[in-house]
Amino acid sequence: MIQAISVTGLAVFTGFTGLMSLGHAAFIAVGAYTAAICTKTYGLPFIAAIPLAAIMAGLVSLVIGIPTLRAKLRSDYFTIATLGFGEAVRVLLENLSITNGARGLASLTKYSTLPRAAIALAIVVFLAKNFVFSRYGRMAIAIREDHVAAEMAGINLFNVRLRSLFFSAVCAGVGGAFHAHYIAFIQPNMFTNVQSTLLTASVVAGGIGSLTGPVIAALLFASIPELLRAAEMWRLVVYGGVLVAIMVLRPQGIFGYREINHLFRRKRPAVVAEAAGSSADGGDDS
């Protein structure tokens, strides 16, 4: 559930802007630490700590976003930059005194209850949905589809990309705030690149260009290791196996480019719906 909050943000960024980030654990970390310091050191209520965590994560995203996005780094270069950024933030957390270094912050109050997390997730998904189906979402999709054409349609790549990065970092910050107050203990090595990779995996497996897909994937992936706890060491193998199976069977993700409600509601022409999946049917209209 908590994971899903962060994934929603990343789904907006990766799925609709087309840039891959492997540094999102850094935003979660910033959110987690900000919230933890707020409640533990300054004794603020949890409800006040969440927006602060979100804003802090958002501001940190500008630090990486402004130089990389202004330089219009191509997707793979951008991904490498986020990879380095994620590590840099972790190392920083290990060496600052306010974060208590590598020992982390312990004995936080467990504010993150299931209903609270559910409400937060609902709000985040609601905002994400509004973002995606607005003119901002449309511009982001245009960039994903063809950034040259998007630029020639008067869209400022930098503004749109930065905005969606900021949005996704804010979501990750909220996710981090909940995470810290769920585990009740945070330390820098909880926010490694492995964590970032898992987030990205959820988005890709859930479906690029979809919101509900990644959320469902995140819930699924969070629960699979728990359900398989009985299988001991094999559970992570199964987990990996599920990922591979999804990629082989549905390369576009569980809900690639569609939302769950489209399956029931929107009656798109069948040909169009299938065209996204099979690339080999280009020749039959000539």
Place this chain on the structure above:
Amino acid sequence: MSDYAARVENLGKNFGGILAAEEITFQVREKEIMGIIGPNGAGKTTIFNLMTGVYPPTAGKVFLGDEDVTKLAPDVIVKKGVSRTFQNIRLFKRLTVLENVVTALDLNYPLYNIGEALFLNLPFLKGKVKRAEKDLRDKAMSYLDTVGIAHLAGNQADSLPYGLQRKLEMARALALEPKLLLLDEPAAGMNPEESMDLARLIQKVQKDFDVTVLLIEHHMDLVMYLCHHIFVMNFGRELAQGSPEEIQENPAVLKAYLGEGRSNG
């Protein structure tokens, strides 16, 4: 104060030692239709890319009216009133036909801000965003109607046949409300009949929207029929320019197009 919608001066582009364009100078007169022709690889599309800021020139300048726009970014140049289509069609493939045009309308009609977008389902704002989106869709429909594909509005853009995708690109370019419209091989892949239909459409668009048109084309009948002025390129350089009649009789052009002695006939 100039009579020119655009002009380029001594424009050059060097791609790592390969001269794609060199010393290109021409003017596009207001409200006329001008053509750029030349064999494949002559550098025609390079000129478009230089004029729209896709990449900066290595030499020379580009003017819109009297304004130097040489170093500006594409989205800024678009705001100054230039829009274009692409030789290798560049649509937003997974958006619908209608959404492709709506996306372009955003430039001149940013009808709501991000706060309203995020909280748009709250009762007191819902009306505004919904109405704005509806206005945009109606406006977009009128552009689709102009190029004759309004009935396909709900289809996914890449499901359209090739020729209609080109028309959609034109609708999208028009939705940016340009003063200067650049068309890169609008009739590519069309038979003579279709390309003459397109020629009439371009004429109509030029008149109805009061734009200046600069187009790259290989269909000579279309070019000769439409253009008031033609610029011929070969190997990145100017070969000739003038009226259609002058071009048709220009020995250098004939040589470039037909080969010496027509041995390959």
